[in-house]
Each structure stands twice: as structure tokens, then as C-alpha cells.
Amino acid sequence: xxxxxxxxxxxxxxxVAGLLHEAGHEVVGVTLQLYDHGAATGRRGACCAGQDxxxxxxxxxxxxxxxxxxxxxxxxxxxVIDEFAATYAAGETPVPCVRCNQSVKFGDLLELxxxxxxxxxxxxxxxxxxxxxDGPELHRAADPARDxxxxxxxxxxxxxxxxxxPLGTMPDKRAVRAAAARLGLQVANKPxxxxxxxxxxxxxADIVAKLRPDAVEPxxxxxxxxxxxxxxxxxxxxxxxxARRLGVAGGQVVVALDxxxxxxxxxxxxxxxxxxxxREVNWLVAPGERRCMVKLRARDVLRxxxxxxxxxxAHVLLDAPALAAPGQACVFYDGERVLGGGFITAEPAVDAxxxxxxxxxxxxxxxxxxGGVAQR
Amino acid sequence: xxxxxxxxxxxxxPQARExxxxxxxxxxxxxxxxxxxxxxxxxVEQARETIARRFGASAExxxxxxxxxxxxxxxxxxxxxxxxxxxxxxxxxxxxxAAPGAAVLPVDREGVADLAxxxxxxxxxxxxxxxxxxxxxxxxxxxxxEQAAAICRRFGATLHVDGVxxxxxxxxDLAALGADSLALSSHKLGGPLGAGALLxxxxxxxxxxxxxxxxxxxxxxxxxxxxxxxxxxxxxxxxRDGAYLAELRDxxxxxxxxxxxxxxGGAARLPNTACLALPGMRAETxxxxxxxxGVQVSAGAACSSGxxxxxHVLDAMGLGALAxxxxxxxxxxxxxxxxxxxFVVAYVEMAxxxxxxxxxxxx
Numbered sequence: 001x002x003x004x005x006x007x008x009x010x011x012x013x014x015x016v017a018g019l020l021h022e023a024g025h026e027v028v029g030v031t032l033q034l035y036d037h038g039a040a041t042g043r044r045g046a047c048c049a050g051q052d053x054x055x056x057x058x059x060x061x062x063x064x065x066x067x068x069x070x071x072x073x074x075x076x077x078x079x080v081i082d083e084f085a086a087t088y089a090a091g092e093t094p095v096p097c098v099r100c101n102q103s104v105k106f107g108d109l110l111e112l113x114x115x116x117x118x119x120x121x122x123x124x125x126x127x128x129x130x131x132x133x134d135g136p137e138l139h140r141a142a143d144p145a146r147d148x149x150x151x152x153x154x155x156x157x158x159x160x161x162x163x164x165x166p167l168g169t170m171p172d173k174r175a176v177r178a179a180a181a182r183l184g185l186q187v188a189n190k191p192x193x194x195x196x197x198x199x200x201x202x203x204x205a206d207i208v209a210k211l212r213p214d215a216v217e218p219x220x221x222x223x224x225x226x227x228x229x230x231x232x233x234x235x236x237x238x239x240x241x242x243a244r245r246l247g248v249a250g251g252q253v254v255v256a257l258d259x260x261x262x263x264x265x266x267x268x269x270x271x272x273x274x275x276x277x278x279r280e281v282n283w284l285v286a287p288g289e290r291r292c293m294v295k296l297r298a299r300d301v302l303r304x305x306x307x308x309x310x311x312x313x314a315h316v317l318l319d320a321p322a323l324a325a326p327g328q329a330c331v332f333y334d335g336e337r338v339l340g341g342g343f344i345t346a347e348p349a350v351d352a353x354x355x356x357x358x359x360x361x362x363x364x365x366x367x368x369x370x371g372g373v374a375q376r
Numbered sequence: 377x378x379x380x381x382x383x384x385x386x387x388x389x390p391q392a393r394e395x396x397x398x399x400x401x402x403x404x405x406x407x408x409x410x411x412x413x414x415x416x417x418x419x420v421e422q423a424r425e426t427i428a429r430r431f432g433a434s435a436e437x438x439x440x441x442x443x444x445x446x447x448x449x450x451x452x453x454x455x456x457x458x459x460x461x462x463x464x465x466x467x468x469x470x471x472x473x474a475a476p477g478a479a480v481l482p483v484d485r486e487g488v489a490d491l492a493x494x495x496x497x498x499x500x501x502x503x504x505x506x507x508x509x510x511x512x513x514x515x516x517x518x519x520x521x522e523q524a525a526a527i528c529r530r531f532g533a534t535l536h537v538d539g540v541x542x543x544x545x546x547x548x549d550l551a552a553l554g555a556d557s558l559a560l561s562s563h564k565l566g567g568p569l570g571a572g573a574l575l576x577x578x579x580x581x582x583x584x585x586x587x588x589x590x591x592x593x594x595x596x597x598x599x600x601x602x603x604x605x606x607x608x609x610x611x612x613x614x615x616r617d618g619a620y621l622a623e624l625r626d627x628x629x630x631x632x633x634x635x636x637x638x639x640x641g642g643a644a645r646l647p648n649t650a651c652l653a654l655p656g657m658r659a660e661t662x663x664x665x666x667x668x669x670g671v672q673v674s675a676g677a678a679c680s681s682g683x684x685x686x687x688h689v690l691d692a693m694g695l696g697a698l699a700x701x702x703x704x705x706x707x708x709x710x711x712x713x714x715x716x717x718x719f720v721v722a723y724v725e726m727a728x729x730x731x732x733x734x735x736x737x738x739x
Contacts, residue, residue: 116664
């Protein structure tokens with residue numbers, strides 16, 4: 001079977017290419033050039049391609065498979081980087097990896113797979129695709145520490161049907177490195193990539209400042225009642241739930257961002273809401289009303305909730321109030337399985353957290369015996 | 377397998393290989409005074425005479441270089457002498473990168489330079505150095521170089537001609553063209569990589585890029601690569617006219633057009649080159665699909681990372697979206713009907729797979 005493998009140059013996708021090749025498939029490696037590496041790292045004279053592309057080619061050469069570098073800089077810029085900055089400017093907290101998965105990875109690469117007569121697209125994501133009675137299902141990875149299912153919630157059923165995730169069943173990263181080493185891949189001991197690929201050395205605010213200077217304009221830090229508590233250097237530096245960089249009394253966190261007035265609004269951490277509205281919802285089961293667990297950010301606990309599909313998205317009623325950051329994803333789980341998810345929408349500012357009066361119900365995963373207990 | 381990317385590099389001709397093997401055994405530096413040096417010099421000078429004779433120049437006007445890119449760069453830097461630069465819109469990067477601030481001569485939809493625009497450009501302003509290619513690397517389109525040369529003479533402009541793709545595939549004669557210089561590349565006519573030449577038509581003074589030890593009459597420093605130059609000359613002796621390839625090329629083109637391809641380029645073009653756009657399918661996807669089927673073609677300009685960049689040539693021709701959907705099929709000197717058959721089968725399968733999937737064009 002001809003399989004297209006998205007090769008980033010890292011150990012995970014290299015191992016995928018190696019394992020599929022070993023299994024006798026005709027593996028075609030593809031590496032996306034998403035941004036000018038030289039410009040991103042600020043190193044003058046650095047090749048536009050960067051070390052990762054060289055590593056991917058070296059792995060492909062070592063395996064003796066075809067490998068191609070595909071330029072998607074313009075598309076990545078529009079679909080991911082510009083959106084990243086615009087989301088911050090709107091007072092929200094983006095998830096660029098989801099946007100990238102939606103556009104270049106599972107959009108463009110699946111189309112390429114079709115054009116090349118490849119039966120499937122394989123990636124190095126840590127998730128499991130399981131064929132269920134009603135078609136392919138998306139499940140959390142065997143290794144909870146590596147699970148990336150939250151980032152893949154937007155993958156549609158049609159896309160999932162043509163995807164393969166060989167690392168989803170790996171017990172842990174060590175096993176992946178061992179496989180890479182056994183296959184003689186040079187990247188077996190390459191360090192894991194950190195943070196966001198197009199942000200050099202963690203200074204994402206610089207990129208936002210360049211694209212959307214309005215997002216780093218100084219403004220006021222205020223309480224819910226409007227009292228000015230301090231100043232900030234741009235709403236892009238804040239996200240709902242954040243305690244750092246506030247310079248206010250302990251226990252206070254960001255509870256909302258008001259982009260129009262460039263205000264960071266703070267309050268006690270307990271000031272959450274049970275209501276979360278979602279847009280751009282992707283369902284991997286029939287849309288409807290469900291009791292399930294939800295996860296409001298990549299490294300969050302699973303929270304019990306009632307999810308209801310609405311014409312424009314979905315409405316989530318959490319059992320217990322929480323601070324949901326607009327722009328982040330809310331992903332629905334039934335045990336190990338991903339049911340769908342959407343992007344959190346900013347609610348119109350509410351002065352009194354009405355939900356706080358309600359007593360939180362027991363925090364118990366529903367729908368599966370061991371649902372999500374591994375987090376934390 | 378079918379190698380149909382001759383415009384990137386031609387297969388080595390057997391006569392070139394023989395000449396190189398013989399030259400590898402020649403010990404000595406052509407600049408040395410002793411017998412070995414004289415023997416080495418003889419190899420270079422014989423090659424120089426061959427190249428001069430083949431392309432209508434005098435032996436002393438031949439400056440050997442490392443390849444076509446260096447020959448073009450040497451012409452732009454060495455002949456400019458303070459003149460302003462005018463280059464064709466579809467010139468190779470060897471010219472474009474050497475002449476960053478140049479005025480650009482537009483081309484029409486077939487890729488042919490606008491000579492009326494050349495006259496206007498030359499009519500006002502100080503003397504110019506004009507760079508115009510004989511044949512385009514991506515489309516094979518031929519430029520009206522002789523007419524351009526006449527215009528240049530009228531306005532006192534110097535004309536440099538990039539003959540890299542034309543040489544060996546059609547008759548090329550510097551004197552007949554009436555140009556001031558001509559750039560050639562060995563591996564585009566079946567010689568080895570690593571050799572090229574700049575031929576000078578007039579007694580124009582050439583400022584060297586590399587002074588070095590004063591080799592090549594002070595016009596290009598550095599010990600010349602004997603084996604590469606010997607192979608270059610042997611290949612040039614063989615490569616005269618590629619007209620016999622036109623029939624195979626036309627077959628490939630007709631078959632591609634039957635499944636929706638559009639031919640880009642002019643009526644007058646190289647006999648070995650077909651530039652085929654497939655509306656709705658990215659050029660890079662086509663190159664990959666054909667490669668996986670064992671057919672080697674190219675698209676746009678290849679970056680060192682191997683990715684396909686959008687073609688400035690097709691953009692200059694005003695082809696719009698087609699510019700990102702065109703591949704170049706270029707037949708090597710030893711192409712066979714089996715090669716074309718292989719291409720046709722793979723191309724038709726690729727186009728029909730696309731049609732069957734019914735996806736909207738990804739633009």
C-alpha cells in the first residue's frame with residue numbers, strides 16, 4: 001500500500017516512516033516548509049529550509065524512500081500565523097497547532113495523498129484511530145503523557161478515515177526512540193521540539209507585535225467593578241486563567257480580556273462560569289445532546305459537562321464553573337474516545353458570575369470506567 | 377523509468393566521457409612552462425578552438441568558466457562598465473540575481489520579448505547592457521535575438537545572450553546573432569557538470585570576476601578544469617541540432633492535451649521542450665506524482681532544498697493560476713519512444729485520477 005508520511009524531521013514522524021517502510025508499505029515522505037527558518041530564528045544566511053528539513057531528507061535517504069519538500073509558506077502564513085496574531089488581537093488565546101492541522105496537514109496533505117494515489121496519510125501524532133461499528137473513531141493515545149487527541153479534535157470523520165497514527169499505541173516515547181534507533185535513524189536521540197514551531201525561542205509576543213501592533217498596545221488592568229489595578233504591555237501577553245504578569249494581590253487571575261478597550265480584567269480564580277459557548281464545532285459522532293467529559297485546554301483536567309449541539313456550534317454546561325479561555329478548544333471525550341470539539345467563544349461580559357451560586361456536582365468521568373483519570 | 381529533465385541536465389554523451397577519461401590522465405598545469413604543462417595546455421587550447429568553431433567565435437574570445445551561471449555573471453559584471461542594465465523578464469536567475477536593479481523587458485503571453493519596448497527603453501537614457509536569452513529554460517520559447525541585436529547596435533547598447541539552453545539543441549552562432557557575448561554550459565549539451573564558457577563577439581574589454589593568477593588571458597583566474605573542459609568540447613562537437621526530438625515532444629504534448637493539459641510557450645521554441653499546465657493541479661503535485669511513476673520532470677525553479685518555487689517565467693507571461701500548475705518536460709539527446717510512452721501513461725493516469733476525484737482546483 002502506498003502511504004504518504006508527513007515527515008517533520010523529528011523522531012516521531014521519522015519513526016513512523018521507518019516503521020511503515022519496515023512493514024512493507026511503499027512510503028512516500030513529505031516535509032512541509034511552513035516558514036522561512038532563517039527569518040524565524042533571526043540567523044542571517046541560514047538556509048530557508050532549516051535543520052529539520054535536512055533531517056527529514058537524511059532519514060528518507062537512510063530508509064531509501066521517496067521524499068519531497070513542499071512549500072506551504074503562503075498558506076501557513078494566512079491560515080496559521082496571521083490567524084494566530086489576529087486571535088490575540090481579538091482578546092483570545094489561539095491554538096495554532098489546531099489551525100495547522102486543519103489546513104496544511106489534514107487538508108493539503110490528504111489532498112496530495114489522493115493526487116498521488118496514496119491510500120492513506122500517516123503522521124507522528126500520538127492518538128489512536130480505531131475502526132468502530134460506525135466508521136473510524138479517534139481515541140486518546142496509549143501513553144497519556146504524550147496524548148495529542150485534544151489537538152486533533154477538528155479532524156473530520158472523512159479525514160480520519162484516510163489517516164493512520166502508528167504511534168498512538170506506543171507505550172511511551174522511549175519505545176519510539178528505541179524503534180528509531182533500531183531502524184538506524186539519525187534522529188533517534190534528537191530533542192523534542194518545544195513550543196510553537198514558528199516562534200523562535202518562546203517570544204511569541206514579538207511575532208504578534210510585528211503582525212498586529214494593536215495587540216501589544218499598553219492598557220489597564222482592572223477589576224470587574226472597573227477599579228484600575230495596574231497597567232499592562234498588551235493584551236496579547238495575557239490569557240484567561242493566567243496569574244503571572246499581573247502585579248496585583250495574590251489569588252487574582254485574568255478572568256476576561258476586553259480587546260476593544262485594551263483591558264485585562266482580573267478576579268478571583270474561583271470566578272468561572274458553567275456556560276461555555278463554542279463555534280466551529282467538529283462532531284465525530286452524531287451531533288446532539290450528550291453527557292460527557294470536556295477538556296478546556298491542552299493540559300487541563302477532564303470536566304463533566306452536558307454538551308448540546310446548536311445551529312452555530314455547541315453549548316456546554318459544565319457541572320462546575322471554570323475559567324474557559326476564548327480561542328482555546330473545548331474537546332468532548334467519552335472515556336478514551338474523542339466525540340468532537342469546538343473553539344471557545346467569548347461570552348458577553350457578565351458582571352456577576354451567576355453560576356457561582358450553584359453547588360458543583362461530583363467530578364466523576366461519565367461514559368467510561370477509566371475516562372480521563374490519567375490527566376494531572 | 378524515463379528521464380525527461382534534460383533542461384536541468386543532459387545525460388553525458390559517450391564522446392564526452394571518453395575525452396574526459398583521456399584528460400584525467402594528463403598530468404600538469406596548463407600554466408606551467410615544462411613539457412607536462414604544454415601537454416595540459418594543448419588539451420585546453422584544442423577545446424577552446426572546438427568551442428569557438430562550433431559557436432561562431434574566435435578562439436581567443438573564449439573564456440572558460442565553471443558553468444553557465446558564472447558565464448552569465450561574468451558578462452553582467454564584466455561588460456557593464458557603468459552601463460545601465462536591461463534584462464528580459466524571463467531570464468534565468470543566473471542573470472536576474474547578477475542584475476538586481478535592472479530594467480525589465482516585458483514578454484507577451486508566449487514569452488517573447490517585446491522589441492518595441494526594447495527600443496523605447498534604449499531610446500532614452502545612457503548606454504545599456506542588454507541581456508536576452510536565446511531559449512527559455514522552462515518553456516523553450518525562442519527570443520528574437522538577431523532583431524534585438526540590430527536594435528542594440530542602433531542605440532549603442534551591448535547585448536549579452538544566454539545561450540545555455542539553446543546550444544546543442546539548435547544552430548547557435550555568435551557572429552550570426554550579432555551579439556557581444558554568449559554564455560554556454562557544458563552539461564546542458566551532454567558534457568560534464570562544472571564547465572561553461574563566455575564567448576566574446578567583439579574586442580570588448582572584460583573586467584574579471586576572479587583575477588587570480590591571470591589565467592584565460594586575465595579574464596578568469598584559476599586553473600581550468602581540464603577533464604570538464606575536454607568533455608565540454610567533445611559534447612559540443614556532437615550536439616548540433618535537436619530537431620529530431622520534435623516529433624517525440626509533439627507526441628507527448630498531444631497526449632497530455634487530450635486529458636486537459638494546456639501548452640505554455642511560444643510557437644517558436646526548442647524542439648525538446650514542452651511546458652504543460654494541468655488546470656486545477658499544483659505543479660509540485662504533478663512532479664511528485666510523475667516521479668512516483670518513474671517519470672522525471674521538473675517545474676519552476678528548484679531551490680536547493682528541493683522544493684518547487686512558483687515560476688517567474690510563467691508569471692511574466694501573464695498566465696495567472698496556470699503559472700503554478702505547469703511542469704516542464706524536456707527530452708534529452710538520447711530520448712526514446714519508450715521514454716515518451718512511459719510519460720504518456722503516467723500523465724494520463726495522473727490527470728484521470730484527478731478528474732475522478734473531482735476536487736475543486738486548489739488555488
